[in-house]
Amino acid sequence: MQMPLPNAGVLSRKDQIVARLTAVLPPDALMSDIAETRAYECDALTAYRCPPLAVVLPSTTAEVAAVLKVCHELGVPVVPRGSGTSLAGGALPTADCVILGVARMTQxxxxxxxxxxxxxxxxxxxxxxxxxxxxxxxxxxxxxxxxxxxxxxxxxxxxxxxxxxxxxxxxxxxxxxxxxxxxxxxxxxxxxxxxxxxxxxxxxxxxxxxxxxxxxxxxxxxxxxKPEGARPVLMGYDSSEVAGQVVTDIIKAGILPVAIEFMDRPCIEATEAFAHAGYPICEALLIVEVEGSPAEIDAQLALIMDIARNHKPVELREAKDAAEAGRIWLGRKSAFGAMGQINDYMCLDGTIPVSALPYVLRRIGEMSKEYGLAVGNVFHAGDGNMHPLILFDANKPGDLELCEAFGADILRLCVEVGGCLTGEHGVGIEKRDLMHVQFAPADLEAQMAVKDVFDPAWLLNAAKVFPLDSSAPRRAA
Amino acid sequence: MRPETEEALAQMIVSADGPLRIVGGGTRPIGRSVGAALSLAGMAGITLYEPGALTLVAKAGTPLAEVQTRLAAENQRLAFEPMDHRALLSTSGEPTIGGMVAANVSGPRRIAVGACRDFMLGVRFVDGAGHIIKNGGRVMKNVTGYDLVKLLTGSYGTLGVLTEVSLKVLPDVETQATLVLDGLDDATAVAAMAAAMSSPFEVTGAAHDPAAGRTLLRLEGFAASVAYRAQALAGVLAPFGTVTVLDDPAQGAAIWAAIRDVTAFAGQEGDVWRLSVKASDAPALVAKAGARAAIYDWAGGLVWLLTDGDLRARLGDFAGHATLIRGQADVPVFQPEPAPVAALSAGLRAKFDPRGIFNPGMMG
The missing domain is CATH 3.30.465.10 (Uridine Diphospho-n-acetylenolpyruvylglucosamine Reductase; domain 3)
Incomplete structure (x- = not known):
């Protein structure tokens, strides 16, 4: 992943910048020693790291404004940071940036x-x-x-x-x-x-x-x-096509569940080995949750169970109480952790039209063989937001690059079937260079024009979202 | 001007030598736009509808009625319940889906499910330089790049000419019931509506009509569920007065259509203002407004006022905004924004419409 070269002028003025920021902040709100700033060198996309020039942790809006004013005046790039949980590298620093963390602003x-x-x-x-x-x-x-x-x-x-x-x-x-x-x-x-x-x-x-x-x-x-209550039902099918049809039928029946989660066989197997949730080992597992009063839940689940039965499930399990509901959710909630037990993994989040699900899963399976990397799929099936988890070995030279290439191919596939690169994680640096796949130059220009209005000097988190070649003229200006 | 393709539209925009007044169905003449009429009527038709994916894509000039008929055939609907402005504004013609999006038109159900902008998945539009631009798409979760879909929705044609929109649709409901409280004063009515909205019974409409002396709360869903919730909600509302339950769906539909379209003000003398505020602030603001009539929707978050003169001057400084939907008052139609926000809005307009030819004078 390419990042722009740090601004040598900014690096050389570090002492001046730190002094100016120190002057507008309380005593303990700035870090510039590498021993401290290293804690901010990455977010949850840990494959990429770079300690920042300095880190500021303001406590008020006024302090944030003061920091930004100084950085603006001195031409210093700023990378805002929440808790640093971005999977897309949204809070990845550059060497010439000030990390502006809001971690102390919790009131x-x-x-x-x-x-x-x-x-x-x-x-x-x-x-x-x-x-x-x-x-x-x-x-x-x-x-x-x-x-x-x-x-x-x-x-x-x-x-x-x-x-x-x-x-x-x-x-x-x-x-x-x-x-x-x-x-x-x-x-x-x-x-x-x-x-x-x-x-x-x-x-x-x-x-x-x-x-x-x-x-x-x-x-x-x-x-x-809060709703009066919520309860899930679990169903297993021997093909993802059938599971996809069940989702469509539920939605077309006029029921709006609060969640429809999908897991495929590799994911079910990993989860079972790890969490022992008692899931059936099958091609496709759905968890469908509805809300309301106990009677309303019973009525909605009865409709859903009828639809489920029409498609000959290999397993159909309705939660009768909170303990059973907990067991049904246990595996899904452990899925990422379970995959992480097997290997390092990369989690994608492209979205596809729900109707394209069977085709996309089949293609991912084929690509998995071509790349020689295993992949498990967890999926918000109601809204088409996929979460393919590609397994790789971070210690094996070349494996990360291979995994990234595989991931990029999956995201291209998502766009090809009418979907998008990211449904909820964001572009960050991770999907930045794939933006051309989804957007024409005029589409990206229109988005960058918005940034021109809010941040004319392109100092805020500027190396993210837009392909570097697209944003280069603006970042250099 | 009546383009039939995006390319023809782009060409017309590039060669325009003066302001353009962008027209969908012409049923919502809000604001004071001038210029040569640019009609989107030639770009019509539903391009994609997948009921199982709750997704509909249509060209901007598609009549809304056509969309609604198509959805109804699959027992689905536009859940944000777009208002029909024709009675209130004495207009005729067919509202279009593009006009609805350009004005971010919603209705009573906005309080529960969100506004038009919350159901928008994607747009195609042509900017003031003639660039054909797309943003968003046709899938329900999409954070790829900036959300220009929201920016264009409710921009009244001032940033670009919409050519195609994609929307999330939802299942229609089996039935509905309306709970009615009679004779509440405005403050008590707002408190009753807040109590209803704070209950877990999924109220999808909360309105108060002071002239009729009625406070209305709508429930929708499967029949057994509606019956159960009507009883439970009546319990919540009992401290506010006697609750009547109207469970005839046709009667309910008529009541809520009248609230949605503000038909009580149709043909009435006076300017019509749309006030968007924090619900609990509404009664005091209505008292200050000195209006001839008021209708509360969105549990009080939306207030329609029938009045004359400069309403904003009478309200003073308040949190929210007032828009002049119909009338002659010599004031800006849209609420003036604080300087830093106005600078951003003006900056965006200058980027998307550098020559200032789209509906000039409309919002900025």
């Missing part, structure tokens, strides 16, 4: 139940947003797998999803307003506690802009009353 600013929102500083973790309101019967809906660790700042940057977005949507559908600090240090409110934009939907384009338009320091998030 709940306001909780409003009548209007059903919470306002938080964006360093707060996803799960602790729900934690702040669940005793009162509410929750924050987007639930990325990393929700224990990931920060709202990163969720907004990547427009994160989760397992339950078929019903509840992703971050952008649950975000009402933000405090945005642009690269020149200007602080502004976009949106608020009301429900729609009065002018252009700037909030809509800020969400998912991967930290390239500004630093979001506070966010107003929609919270929802």
């Amino acid at each position: 709940v600013i306001e909780t409003n139940y009548p209007d059903r929102y919470i306002r938080v500083q964006t360093g707060r973790t996803n799960l602790s947003v729900t934690g702040a309101v669940e005793a009162d019967g509410f929750f924050y809906a987007p639930d990325p797998s990393s929700q224990l660790a990931c920060a709202i700042a990163g969720n907004i940057a990547m427009n994160s999803g989760g397992a339950h977005c078929l019903k509840y949507g992703v971050t952008t559908n649950n975000l009402l307003g933000v405090t945005l600090v642009t690269m020149d240090g200007t602080v502004m409110e976009i949106g608020g506690a009301h429900m729609d934009a009065g002018g252009l939907d700037l909030l809509g384009v800020i969400c998912g802009s991967e930290g390239q338009l500004g630093v979001v320091t506070e966010a107003t998030l929609r919270i929802l009353p």
Whole structure:
């Protein structure tokens, strides 16, 4: 993965930059010693590392604005960082950058139940947003797998999803307003506690802009009353075509489950060996979860079970209580960990039209043989968001490169069938150079024009999202 | 001008020597746009519909009625319940899907499921330099690059001319019921609606009509579920007054269509304003507005006001925005933005429409 050469002028002025930043921050909010900055050299895409010039950990919007103002004046690149859980390298530093981490900004600013929102500083973790309101019967809906660790700042940057977005949507559908600090240090409110934009939907384009338009320091998030209950059903089939048809039939029957998860045979086998969830060893396993009162759940599950039976499942198991529900979810929730026990893996997240599922799985199987690398598939089947996990050996020379080439081919396949490169992880550096596969030059120009408006000097996280050859003229300007 | 292809449209834009007024069905003349009419009527038709994937793609000039008929045949719908502006604005013609997206038109169900923008999966458009641009796609989860889909939705044609849109659709429901509370004052009505929205019973409409003295809460779904939730929700609402349950779906559909289309204000004298605020702020703002009539939707988050003169001057500084949907008041149609936000909006317009020819004077 190529990264731009660090700006020699910036590197040579490190002492001056550190001194200026120190002057606008509390004593313990800046690190510039390599022994400390090394902790920030990568995010969850650990194959790529680079210690930054310095790390700042502000506690307030005013401190963020002060830092950005200094960096803007001195022409220093800034890489914003939430909790560093990006799988796409969204928070990967460059040697000439200041990492602006929001980890100390974790306060709940306001909780409003009548209007059903919470306002938080964006360093707060996803799960602790729900934690702040669940005793009162509410929750924050987007639930990325990393929700224990990931920060709202990163969720907004990547427009994160989760397992339950078929019903509840992703971050952008649950975000009402933000405090945005642009690269020149200007602080502004976009949106608020009301429900729609009065002018252009700037909030809509800020969400998912991967930290390239500004630093979001506070966010107003929609919270929802917890459903009365939820229960899953598990079904196994001997072909992915049939499982795909079951998903289609459920949706066409007018049922909207909160989650439809799919696992293929390699993934089921690995998970069983690791978590012993009691899954049937078959070609395709579905977990379908519905919500409501006990009677409503019974009624919906009865409809779903009828559809499932029509397609001759090899296994059909309805959770009767919380313990059984837990066992059904156990394997799915352990899937990544299970694959990690076998080997190093790379997790992709391309999205495809649901109708293309059988074809795409067959092609991935064929490519797996060609590349000689095993792959397991976990899949948010309701919304077409795939998670192929390619296994490789990081200690074997050339294996990472082979794995990346395989991954790129899978993503090209996703685009070819009408889908996209990334459904919820973001582009970062990982998919940056594949953007040409999905977008024509004019499409990328239009997106880069947005960054020109928010960050004319291209100082914020500039080496991400856009292919380096596309962004080069702007980054050099 | 009535292009039939993106290429022809791009050519017309490049050769335009003055402002263009972009027209879908012409049923939502919001704002004061000037210029030569550019009709999208020649670019119509549903290009893809996959009921099993809950996805529909249509060219911008496709009549909304055609989309809705096609969806209904598969027992699906546009869940955000787009408003029909014809009665309120005394317009005729056929609303188009492109016009709906350009104005981010939603209805009462927005409170539960989100707005038009939340269902938008992809757009194709032509910018002011004649570039044909696509963003998003036809899949439900997509974070590949910037979300220009949201930026274009609700941009009233000021950033580009939409040529094709893709949307997420949802299953239609088996039945609906409406719970009615009579005679509540505005503040109590907003509190009752908040209590309903804070219950787990999945309320999909929460409206209050002070003139009729009725507060309305809608439930939808399978019949047994609606019956169960109607009973449970009536319990939640009991402290606010006597609850009547209307379980005739046809009656319910008519009630909610009237709320959606603000038909109470149709043909009435006065300007019509659309106020988007934090729900609990609404009653005090309505009191300040001194309006002839008000209708609360979205549990109070959306208020329609029938009034004259400069409403914003009477409201003073408030959180949210007011848009002049119909009328003569000598004020900006869209809420003026704070300076740093206005600078970003103006910057984006200058990038996407460098000559300022798309619906000039509409929003900025």
